Amino acid sequence: MDIWQACVGAFIVFNHPLSVHRCMEDFSSLSRFKKYPKELKFQGIHKLKVVKAPEPDNIIWENLEFSKFKRRMRHNVTGLVSLMALTIAFALVMMTTGIQDHWAQIIPKITYCQLEVPALYFSNYSRAIDVADELSLVRPDQSYRGEIDEACQTRLDNPLAVYMVYTLEEGDDSYLSPALNYTIDACGIGEDVCPAAGDDLHCPCVLGGSIQRCDTLECAEPGDDPGGTCGEFVLSTLSGCYCYERLLDEREESGIFSAASNLNAEDSDICRAFAASWVLVKVFNFVVSLLTPFINGGLEHCLTFLVVGWQHNTSDDETATRLMYGVFKTQFINTGLLFLLVYGTGPSGYETPQIVKDLSIFSGPYTDFSRDWQKDAGHGLLISYILAAIGPHVGPLIECFFLSKRRIRKATKAVQEDKGEYVMQGDLNEVFVGPVFDFTTRYSYLLTLLFTAMAYSGGMFAMNALSFAFFFITYWVDKAMLLRYYRRPPHREDALQQQVNNTLPWALLLHLCFTCWFLGTESLKSEVITESISQVKPYEDVIASYEEGYGILVSRIIRTNVFPLFLLTLGVLVWCVLEFLNGYFPLFVILGKGFRFVLGSCTGKKRTLEVMRPGKKIRSRWTSEVAAYTDVYYQYIPKNGDLTTAEKLEGWMVSHLADKSVVKKKGWDMDEEEAPPGRGDAKFSWEVIRDNSIFTYRIDLVPAYAEVMAALQEEERLYKEDLEAESDDSDASGDNDDSDEEEEDEDSDDDEEQTAALTSSKKASSKKKAAFNPFDDAGNGGADGDDAGDDDGYNPFADFMDGMEDD
Structure with a gap:
């Protein structure tokens, strides 16, 4: 079989961080060009795509064999299913809102x-x-x-x-x-x-x-x-106004629950229909708001199933990013934009397209954020926001304080009565530990609250107080649950946090856009930028030229309370677009090089290549990793620096290098497994990494796959034993071994066991004397075949697979 068809990819570990950067730079900068250097091709034929590898425990190994085309098709299907789910949710809300509008007409x-x-x-x-x-x-x-x-x-x-x-x-x-x-x-x-x-x-x-x-x-x-x-x-509005005033008076005297019944009793001849309609409108308004958290929960479970179990992503970070953005987009549309789409309509002078009206989008009665919009849509939006903020905490708190304790009591009783429900100790341990802290959906939940609050806080000031309260509560609830209930989350890179950080400027842009529209409403009186701008002919011509659809936008922008915010909005918009494009094209680097080229051409100054003198340090020792992967690990600390108590308990110790620099190293403890004879000997870099995370790309050493790989190895061993047993049975009748040969074999086996024991004891006594090199494997350079075969030290970079076949 061709190796290119059998091999999916390879994970390479370098001894120095600088080697990683050089490899990434060489392959990444040249891979997008048509003329590719032959020296960088695999076997001189195939182009190599080199990317930074995720952490070993971050890789979803079983999905590596799926092609990029298959994964992309599944991503598209996931987006289509999300759109269908949003459509169904929108239809439910529109149906409920239609019933509410029918009664609201009274x-x-x-x-x-x-x-x-x-x-x-x-x-x-x-x-x-x-x-x-x-x-x-x-x-x-x-x-x-x-x-x-x-x-x-x-x-x-x-x-x-x-x-x-x-x-x-x-x-x-x-x-x-x-x-x-x-x-x-x-x-x-x-x-x-x-x-x-x-x-x-x-x-x-x-x-x-x-x-x-x-x-x-x-x-x-x-x-x-x-x-x-x-x-x-x-x-009939006159009678409705009378009933509304009477309802407000009754609410102040007897409360909101008795107001409608008292009104119906005293003025039943004219206010009976009004009282019933008022109660039904409030009930359906709450139902519409209550639908939002339930729909959000359904969308979250649907997307979690599709993204985690169906998309075949190659790493947990990729899965987390796609899940976070998918849940955030759907929940923000359902929470923050749904009431705008249902109750709003196009601005005056702008005709909403018929196809949009047929979809019941922008078919509401309000053209602006008026007081009536605040009463009808604003109250529902606040209720939905409150429920969406409280909902994600209800399930974990109930699970922590009630369901988990009930499950523990049930498991304890089953063990005491020896019912045989828990055969393995691992199954019993699962009962006494909490679930894994799901930071992915937590990010999407916080982004939904943030974007919704930022969108409407310019005109609904209650959003500021509510968002502050909810973020404060979320911080302390998550902190307490993480320390007291949830399991320790797996080690992850900062890719997801970087994605969230890159999304935050768009919340500011959304806030500025909505605030400009809020402050530009006709109910707020404001002058234009100058006293004469509205009287000159060019202004009238501008308004007239943009009368259809844009006249209202121009008239709002030139107001004194909006124009400064509009300029700030333009600046933030340009910055967000440049930052977005910079993720695909290094715009700032290209512009910087172009500016330096133009400046050099204008000044006549030629650029020259500066050759640094030998031995000059390129980087500061404080900002670079200098410890090699297979050498003793050390980290620079200030000369007067001291270790904390926690660092000392973890085995860290202060040492000095040849250049009198003060560093800290991590030493061995005799209580640790496979500890060397010399207590306090410094650990290598890969051993320090092993203390906190996975240090190798061997799949059988990744905790998530250790049990599966052990089961596969056990199955392979049993299969080989069955084959050997069948072979022995078939050859038993024809095997007549000599008794002298058996004795000689037994003597030979005894000699080999004594020699192996002696060799093992010698190597155990000098384990730390000879420097361990994880790269001393056959074909990996640095040692010939004999030396590599004599090394009994553990090699964390041994090949964990010969190849993976396509599906």
Whole structure:
């Protein structure tokens, strides 16, 4: 078989870190060119792709044989499944929101009750704003209500008509002192009548179920008294405003749980539908918010199954990175952007494409972050944020304080009664230890909270306090659980943390973009950048040229409270894009070299190659690793430095080099296994590494695969014994060995055992005298075949496989 088809890859360990960097530089810088040096090709034919190898216990060995194409196809399938899961989640939320909107139509908008409807009666926005705190809708007392309501029902020829007026007074008789001139004679006979701007007399009769639509004051008299918006409202909004005010009063007196029932009991003739709709809207609003953490949990389990068990990633770091970003993206869309997509719509002057409307995206009633958006979508978003922040802690805490103790009691009882449920000691140990700390999903959980808070904190200041509280709680809960419950997490490189660090600037960019939009809303009054910018013709031309879709964006940018943030947003955007592109192309290095070339051409200064004198140190000893892998390990410390108590207990000791430098080394302890005769002898670099992590790429020494490899070796041994037994049985009838030959064989075996024992004792006494070299293996240089074969020391770099076959 061709070696190129059988071999998947190779792991090479160098004796010095500088050798690693030189190898990486040689192969990485030339591999992307078409003309590849023949000297660097494998067997002079195949190009080699050299990358930095992950830690031995970080490799998923069984996935190395899968091709890059197969893994990429599985990644694409995972993305498609994630999109389908998000679509299903979006459909569930849209269905629940649709039911909520159906009942919410009975509840009036707060802005209409507080501004638009009173302004229509007063024919003036300023007057409505001045009396907003004292103005209220009232009905007659219960003893007189029936008689007066009957007069309205007779006048309008409708049994649902009731008497209701605006007043500035308080008390049961406040309806006798209305704030406007009311008379039943002003009501139309047999038809619904909308309040009209400029009328001196107003109708006090209101229909609760009327669907007649009325225009606001801004539509009736545009521009005369700016302060409102042009829109429509149904005539039943008046009764809804009355019920809403009564609901607020009842909530202050008897609490939120009794407010709806008391309102239904006292004003059932007009507020029954309102009370039921208000309760249902609040329930469905909570249901929509409650769906978010459940959907997040389902998305996390789905992606964990696909990424960990199906994608065939080659390392744990790659799996962790893909899982973290996958869970973060789906959960952030479901938590932070879902309410924006459901309740929002395109800005005024911008028509949402029909295909987007068909998908129920941006089909909501709000074009801006108004007060009504805060009431409807903002409250749901806060509830979803709180539940999404608390949810990940509930399961581990229940497992720690309840389920784990119950499992331990059950296992203890099973062992005492000798039920035979736990055959191996390892199975019993699993019961008494906690699970592995899953930092991957923890990162995605924290990123979801951070990005959601950063997006909306510019207009929802409660997000700042909530995010601080949740991050504080998460820190202490995770710390306590990690030290008291979880297992010690496996050793990992900082690749995942670097990915998180590179993602954080995008949270700042998102915060600036959303804050600019929040501060640019029409409800916040602000001037333009200069006093005359809105009066010059070029400004009008700019607004007119971008009127369709971009006019609202330009008008927001030039506001004094937005323009500085917009400039900062542009700067952060440029920086984020450059940092992103720099991960694929070394832009800063290329720009630096180009700048130096242009500067040298302009100044006429030629660049020369400086040759350093022999013996000059290239690096500082404090910033470089100088201890070879197979030599005694040492680390520089200050001359007046001293070791801590923990370092002394771990075996560290202070020593001096030939150049009088002070270093620390790690010595052997007689309590350790395979300890040499000389206690305190310094350990080699690979032995120091072995004390804390895996030091070799032999798969049978990786803890995660040790049991599997031992089982395979045992199976191979038993298979060979069966073959030998069958061979002995077949040859037993034809074997007639001489008794003299048997005695000679026994004598020879005794001599060989004595010689082997003597040789072993001599080598054990001089184990540390001769320097151990893990690279002294056949074909690995430094020693000929005989010397390599005589070395009885353990070789951590012996070949662990001859090749791996393709699937």
